[in-house]
Amino acid sequence: MGRGYRIVLTADRATMTDYSGLEALGFLLCIPYRLVPEPIARKLLAPKIRTSKAGEAIIAPYALRKIEASLLVSGFEKSDIVVTTPEALSRVIGPDTRIVAIHVLDPLGLAPVSYTVSSLMGGGDTWTKKFFLELISKIRKLKERYRFKVIAGGPGTWQLRYIFKNLGIDCLIHGEGEVVFPEICRLVLEDKEIPDEVDGGSVPLELIPTIRAPARAGLVQITRGCPRRCQFCNPTMFNFRSIPLDQIVEEIKVNKLAGFDHMGLVTEDGFMYGARGVSVNRDAIMKLIEIIKNQGVNADFTHVSISGVLQGKDIIPIYNEAFNHGPENPYFVQVGLESGSSRIIAKYMAGKPRPWKPEDWPWMVLEATEIMNENYWYQCYTLILGLPGEDEYDVVKTLELIKSMRRAKCWIFPLLFIPMGRSMLEHESFAPVKIFEKECYRELLFTCIEHNLEFSKKVLPLMLRGIRNSLTRRAVTKFLMMSIKAIERTKYEIKSNIYSVIERLSQVKFISPIDVFRALVMMRVLIR
Numbered sequence: 001m002g003r004g005y006r007i008v009l010t011a012d013r014a015t016m017t018d019y020s021g022l023e024a025l026g027f028l029l030c031i032p033y034r035l036v037p038e039p040i041a042r043k044l045l046a047p048k049i050r051t052s053k054a055g056e057a058i059i060a061p062y063a064l065r066k067i068e069a070s071l072l073v074s075g076f077e078k079s080d081i082v083v084t085t086p087e088a089l090s091r092v093i094g095p096d097t098r099i100v101a102i103h104v105l106d107p108l109g110l111a112p113v114s115y116t117v118s119s120l121m122g123g124g125d126t127w128t129k130k131f132f133l134e135l136i137s138k139i140r141k142l143k144e145r146y147r148f149k150v151i152a153g154g155p156g157t158w159q160l161r162y163i164f165k166n167l168g169i170d171c172l173i174h175g176e177g178e179v180v181f182p183e184i185c186r187l188v189l190e191d192k193e194i195p196d197e198v199d200g201g202s203v204p205l206e207l208i209p210t211i212r213a214p215a216r217a218g219l220v221q222i223t224r225g226c227p228r229r230c231q232f233c234n235p236t237m238f239n240f241r242s243i244p245l246d247q248i249v250e251e252i253k254v255n256k257l258a259g260f261d262h263m264g265l266v267t268e269d270g271f272m273y274g275a276r277g278v279s280v281n282r283d284a285i286m287k288l289i290e291i292i293k294n295q296g297v298n299a300d301f302t303h304v305s306i307s308g309v310l311q312g313k314d315i316i317p318i319y320n321e322a323f324n325h326g327p328e329n330p331y332f333v334q335v336g337l338e339s340g341s342s343r344i345i346a347k348y349m350a351g352k353p354r355p356w357k358p359e360d361w362p363w364m365v366l367e368a369t370e371i372m373n374e375n376y377w378y379q380c381y382t383l384i385l386g387l388p389g390e391d392e393y394d395v396v397k398t399l400e401l402i403k404s405m406r407r408a409k410c411w412i413f414p415l416l417f418i419p420m421g422r423s424m425l426e427h428e429s430f431a432p433v434k435i436f437e438k439e440c441y442r443e444l445l446f447t448c449i450e451h452n453l454e455f456s457k458k459v460l461p462l463m464l465r466g467i468r469n470s471l472t473r474r475a476v477t478k479f480l481m482m483s484i485k486a487i488e489r490t491k492y493e494i495k496s497n498i499y500s501v502i503e504r505l506s507q508v509k510f511i512s513p514i515d516v517f518r519a520l521v522m523m524r525v526l527i528r
């Protein structure tokens with residue numbers, strides 16, 4: 001494409017990758033980059049996505065596929081649009097390029113996992129931030145030459161709010177982009193002014209387009225938004241919609257054609273498919289499972305909720321049978337636990353236990369955990385530490401709950417509270433790492449670490465089976481086992497004097513030339 005595509009859609013390498021076939025590896029990019037040797041980050045955690053001769057990404061993040069589809073249904077020509085990788089930008093941008101749009105997820109490393117991990121590891125830019133800044137630097141150089149407009153959209157736009165102009169970004173799109181982005185593109189192509197910031201709100205169900213080309217990890221959205229309205233969450237989420245079955249089938253076909261035989265069903269809670277309010281719609285979920293199965297593929301919800309599991313527990317064995325889950329093929333699923341304190345649940349997330357009440361939350365967590373584990377569903381639970389007004393009573397309640405889950409097959413990840421831009425708590429402060437001055441927080445962190453180490457050692461091989469390439473799998477296993485051993489060695493110090501650990505970690509630099517060499521040797525040994 002000598003003169004370049006008119007509209008170029010891209011994302012940084014932390015997003016424009018397939019994480020070697022295991023989405024969970026993306027979380028390791030939330031570690032400060034000085035602690036993860038470059039070859040491991042670039043070759044194993046975020047390998048490049050292949051492109052066609054013309055520079056089109058063979059697969060792409062689901063959100064970019066939706067934006068691409070929104071342009072096509074709005075009447076733009078296919079030949080004007082390209083979804084591409086950071087590496088192929090200079091091939092697809094040229095004098096005809098008018099718009100370069102970036103999908104942003106965690107551009108400054110301020111998302112909950114990045115902020116927490118970076119704070120506990122002595123600070124420093126995460127790989128997510130590094131990859132974003134690399135992309136921006138490349139785009140700015142090309143912009144100087146070709147004078148196109150740069151537009152950014154996606155869940156991470158709040159992080160850029162006060163600096164986007166300095167980064168050379170002309171317009172930020174908050175919220176959902178499928179209606180507003182094509183409108184902005186028209187304005188640019190007609191040489192009209194575009195706003196600095198615009199809110200795409202939530203797109204009406206009938207205007208959500210069907211993807212036209214395959215998405216990374218075979219992702220297919222089944223619900224958008226969430227009816228539970230937690231105060232720390234993005235308000236765009238508050239409009240809940242279930243995607244019609246025929247659209248889901250169309251998207252499965254697109255991914256299947258590209259070779260995916262397992263679909264990631266994008267949802268905040270798979271049990272809410274077809275729901276009105278927060279009551280599980282059993283018939284709608286059964287129909288969904290049946291229709292997916294009829295396509296000859298397996299699938300899994302990306303998230304479920306505690307309340308959903310309790311309401312829909314009789315669906316779980318049917319789900320397992322349909323998608324082949326059992327002892328040898330457990331289902332790893334993300335679930336928000338957030339707190340063991342009913343007081344905190346009532347104050348910030350009263351919708352989470354519905355139709356039950358905040359005071360029911362602790363027994364709900366225990367019962368849902370048991371149900372899931374009995375059915376080989378292993379949770380990746382998140383906790384939020386340091387919500388405004390949280391005190392020792394709340395932390396002790398969470399600690400008691402976690403201790404009573406000692407035998408549960410799950411991970412429990414404590415995350416520091418972040419005041420996500422545009423959420424109801426956006427004017428609050430980030431929870432500082434100094435909350436660990438209090439013994440109850442240290443005890444909670446230690447309990448989670450111990451739990452996670454034990455569980456990780458048991459299930460790592462099962463979990464890492466998702467990595468396609470056996471050599472990559474061995475290298476990642478080695479890297480994770482080394483990390484587990486390092487955490488095991490320091491866990492008691494974390495409990496007694498966490499700040500000395502953080503201080504020591506802040507001095508560590510893995511990415512000296514000698515360490516890069518060591519990492520390469522390690523990979524070579526493993527890959528031989």
Ligand code: SF4
Nearest residue numbers: 226228229230233268
């Ligand atoms: S349950 Fe999850 S997705 Fe829904 S509002 Fe709460 S945090 Fe957001």
